[in-house]
Amino acid sequence: MNNWHKVKIKDLIDYERPDEFIVKNVNYSDHGCPVLTANKSFILGYTNEIDGIYSKIPAIIFDDFTTDCKYVDFPFKVKSSAIKILREKNSSIDLRFVFELMKSIHFSVGNHKRYYISEYQNLDVDVPPYLIQKKISDILLTLDEVTQKTDQIIQKTEVLKKGLMQELLTKGIGHKRLKKTKLGEIPEEWDIKQLNEVTFNITDGKHGDCNNESNSGYYFVSVKDIYNGQINYQGARQITKSDFEETHKRTKLEPGDLLLTNSGTIGRMAVIQDNLYTKTTTFQKSVAVIKPDTSRVNVYYLIHALTLVLKSLITESSGSAQKNLLLKDLRNYKIPFPSLKEQAQISEVFGEIDSKLIDERLNIKHLILLKKGLMQDIFSQKVQIN
16 A cells, blocks of 8 residues: 555644744735735735844744644744644655645634644544655645646636726727716727616615525525626525515516625625426515616626626715615716617627636646545545555
């Protein structure tokens, strides 16, 4: 079995306290030495401090309270004394392998306490000889690099889309003459309309709660259920038929309607599809429905037009601690509108970009699942690396 043998984590790595590497000023800059956390955010910001920079890289940073960890191959500082800095004990250990091994460990955290010295370093793990460690880390690193390149493609595509939105939604396609308006310059052929002029109705969901009923088939959608341009029904609340029918009298969700989250996480949108779910779906107050007049507006053009102005619309709306997009502000908001034909052309351009983004995001999901499955097979020694 490739001579795998059982050791403890502390037999593979030593730890350093972070005291001398903790950043003094947390008013971060946009350049300088990165300040790190082992948790999801990873890079908290940058500091201009030149003393106390950790440079014995590569290293693993480990959160003593959560057991989260990150592999770091550049000089850094940390924010918290809860971070432990880990390095390999000797040249017979590949640190990247140890990092991947640690990521595969299922360690339960409960009470708010430090875990590394008391428990984590004493965990038993199986490790192969150095050359096998190196092969395994190289394979997994290759998958990470492909994932990172895919993520870079997504980021570049999103920047391209943002630039195109500003261009196409203010200057259109092929227009030579612009006119000045209160919204800025737009093509002479375009009109400025309030949203309520191009829609039949704009309202929100139920102001109150409904009674749950598992497997009823009647859905009560909230902000968390709307992402990636659609309603995701897995995990959505199901309610009683009577509660649905009462709420549905007001919301009357139909194919072609546009849902927009208007409280908490503002700006998620989904075009309602013609399927069986639509007939049994209503929604909470935190979600608004926009019923477009299709003789005046293309719903996909509307999505991108709203996306472009959403930040300013939120700023003009509620000023409470939890931001809310008020319906009266949404109804009265003015947006530039070209002809239906040009709306469709603009929507087609964005549709192609969105399709690319969807494909690349699916690629990342597949790569993450591939790595997860491969790690499980490798560290359980189900798959042998020679």
